[in-house]
Amino acid sequence: MIVRILGEGQLEVAEAELDTLNELDRRVEAAIEAQDEAAFSAALAALLDGVRRSGSPVPVDSLEDSDLILPPSDATIDEVRHLLEGDGLIPG
Amino acid sequence: MSMMKRISTIFRAKANSALDKAEDPRETLDYSYQRQLEMLTKVRRGVADVATSRKRIELQRNQLQSQSDKLTEQAQKAISVSREDLAREALTRKSALTGQIADLDAQHSQLQGEEEKLTLAAQRLQAKVESFRTRKETIKATYTAAEAQTRIGEAFSGISEEMGDVGMAVQRAEDKTQQMQARAGAIDELIASGALDDASSVNRGDDISRELEAMSSQSDVEAELAALKGSSPQAIDAASETPVIEDTPSGTEAPPQENGRQA
Numbered sequence: 001m002i003v004r005i006l007g008e009g010q011l012e013v014a015e016a017e018l019d020t021l022n023e024l025d026r027r028v029e030a031a032i033e034a035q036d037e038a039a040f041s042a043a044l045a046a047l048l049d050g051v052r053r054s055g056s057p058v059p060v061d062s063l064e065d066s067d068l069i070l071p072p073s074d075a076t077i078d079e080v081r082h083l084l085e086g087d088g089l090i091p092g
Numbered sequence: 093m094s095m096m097k098r099i100s101t102i103f104r105a106k107a108n109s110a111l112d113k114a115e116d117p118r119e120t121l122d123y124s125y126q127r128q129l130e131m132l133t134k135v136r137r138g139v140a141d142v143a144t145s146r147k148r149i150e151l152q153r154n155q156l157q158s159q160s161d162k163l164t165e166q167a168q169k170a171i172s173v174s175r176e177d178l179a180r181e182a183l184t185r186k187s188a189l190t191g192q193i194a195d196l197d198a199q200h201s202q203l204q205g206e207e208e209k210l211t212l213a214a215q216r217l218q219a220k221v222e223s224f225r226t227r228k229e230t231i232k233a234t235y236t237a238a239e240a241q242t243r244i245g246e247a248f249s250g251i252s253e254e255m256g257d258v259g260m261a262v263q264r265a266e267d268k269t270q271q272m273q274a275r276a277g278a279i280d281e282l283i284a285s286g287a288l289d290d291a292s293s294v295n296r297g298d299d300i301s302r303e304l305e306a307m308s309s310q311s312d313v314e315a316e317l318a319a320l321k322g323s324s325p326q327a328i329d330a331a332s333e334t335p336v337i338e339d340t341p342s343g344t345e346a347p348p349q350e351n352g353r354q355a
């Protein structure tokens with residue numbers, strides 16, 4: 001599957017990693033729910049690291065869309081909230 | 093649904109809504125390509141804007157650094173003439189500048205990071221736009237409107253996602269740059285208003301400089317005076333052994349007298 005980290009690009013990640021990534025994703029969501037900015041930054045960093053570690057870069061000229069999209073590494077809780085509401089996205 | 097799945101769904105929905113508007117999907121290819129080129133221009137302009145801000149911060153940093161260096165020199169000078177009070181004042185002012193310099197350094201490295209990120213984003217988009225252009229020509233030449241639908245959808249969603257990503261990156265970089273511009277503007281105003289000049293001006297004399305200059309010009313005069321006093325009797329002795337009437341003349345008058353005797 002293809003995973004995009006916003007601001008960094010796309011990575012090809014093995015399907016077998018999905019459970020691990022979902023678990024890391026749940027921690028990010030819990031931190032957003034709790035409005036805990038410190039826990040959020042840590043959880044997001046762990047999730048992105050997990051993707052970077054297990055993934056390999058997709059060729060830059062590929063036109064495939066991603067199965068999963070992750071927020072940029074320096075995102076705040078508010079930014080992710082906006083992202084989930086679909087704000088500020090430019091349809092191409 | 094997980095956060096990462098929800099975000100990708102939102103991106104896809106945006107792509108689809110843009111695609112659904114056109115009657116003949118092939119028309120959207122050229123339109124989309126134009127938008128991609130515009131985005132490419134936008135992200136390159138973004139890189140240039142961030143670079144401009146970075147250079148401005150470099151300039152300010154250098155200004156503050158030279159002021160700080162000058163204060164160090166002043167402190168050394170003050171110590172050499174045993175004016176610890178002046179040295180302390182100079183060092184106190186220097187420590188205020190050191191904080192600002194560290195702040196500018198942090199902003200500088202942040203902007204450098206943004207610049208690198210945007211440069212890479214521009215390269216990625218460029219590669220995808222090029223790939224899309226090739227695909228677009230093939231689709232237009234080969235398929236009927238009905239057949240084209242699926243192919244276009246495939247090419248479209250990938251580039252649309254990239255556009256959304258790059259668009260966000262440019263927006264975020266702009267926001268960050270704007271915040272820093274405001275702070276840089278405040279420092280420029282501070283420099284222009286002379287508030288920092290008082291602490292340490294490069295061109296105009298500040299109070300510490302004035303005092304040190306006053307002291308040093310005074311000590312220059314004393315040193316020259318002492319040198320003249322020391323050298324004039326010897327000069328006179330060397331000129332002749334003839335008994336000198338009255339006592340030694342003042343230093344400044346010595347050379348004409350010397351010449352007079354030799355002539």
